[in-house]
């Protein structure tokens with residue numbers, strides 16, 4: 001089967017990176033105990049503990065929706081609430097799974113600039129009501145990097161966790177692209193999580209170059225009580241667990257997790273640099289991870305689609321481009337060239353929308 005030209009509509013259009021694939025293949029020799037009682041799962045868990053420089057509890061789930069939902073459910077009771085940004089994946093793209101798996105814990109949405117929560121916004125939501133008729137705030141969830149490709153600086157995370165501690169809130173991090181944030185800031189995973197006050201992290205493997213799988217890391221081990229039962233009940237306990245854990249060994253021990261992310265980030269910057277300042281195109285958010293969002297009139301988007309490009313517009317109405325571990329720089333340049341052409345040609349006859 002011939003493959004189609006690369007698209008940048010989503011980072012999960014990509015395939016499996018060689019390091020993850022090799023570990024899967026190595027795991028595919030002979031038999032091993034089921035349900036996580038195998039050596040690959042122990043080794044992957046230890047690789048996380050080494051990378052994060054702490055003795056955290058580690059669990060594996062099939063995807064990010066389950067990881068986020070089960071993690072959040074473990075941080076609160078059904079009568080509690082979870083504060084998130086208005087652009088958060090848990091709010092906009094998980095079909096109510098966090099509420100479902102927590103038996104009704106309500107998401108409280110805070111207004112945000114491109115998906116970034118602030119201590120002030122958290123405080124305002126958490127303290128707006130304290131009466132018995134409203135679900136009690138118990139958790140804050142941040143997405144690192146945000147759905148718009150922005151990265152929280154360490155100082156910003158520390159300020160958020162300080163408010164959380166003051167108000168008695170647990171702090172969860174949706175790290176579906178956690179590696180991209182680490183590559184962007186060049187800081188250690190420990191500094192970005194438990195040293196900054198994060199209690200639980202969902203670390204995304206799928207968008208980082210695996211076939212499937214997310215890891216849930218509890219830095220506050222008390223919060224992990226009975227989490228294994230929660231995963232099983234939710235249908236997230238893999239019987240052949242080694243095929244969910246082995247790729248993590250490949251990713252973490254080889255350093256591919258960070259290389260892959262660094263490459264995606266570099267491709268995003270490569271596109272941004274080539275289209276910056278073009279007439280009629282606006283890069284909507286600071287490019288700090290592997291995403292570039294471009295605002296343009298509908299006719300230009302149609303012209304871009306005519307040239308064969310696929311992209312989504314569900315965040316903020318602009319065209320979203322996401323770069324994965326395998327993004328081809330020449331293909332990025334082709335996209336930039338098409339955008340340049342569309343900007344120059346169309347500007348002469350496309351009327352701005354009234």
Ligand SMILES: *Cc1c(COP(=O)(O)O)cnc(C)c1O
Nearest residue numbers: 063064065066089143147174176
């Ligand atoms: C992709 C993504 C997830 C996980 O999505 P699944 O499709 O359930 O794996 C979670 N959070 C964010 C911010 C994402 O981009």
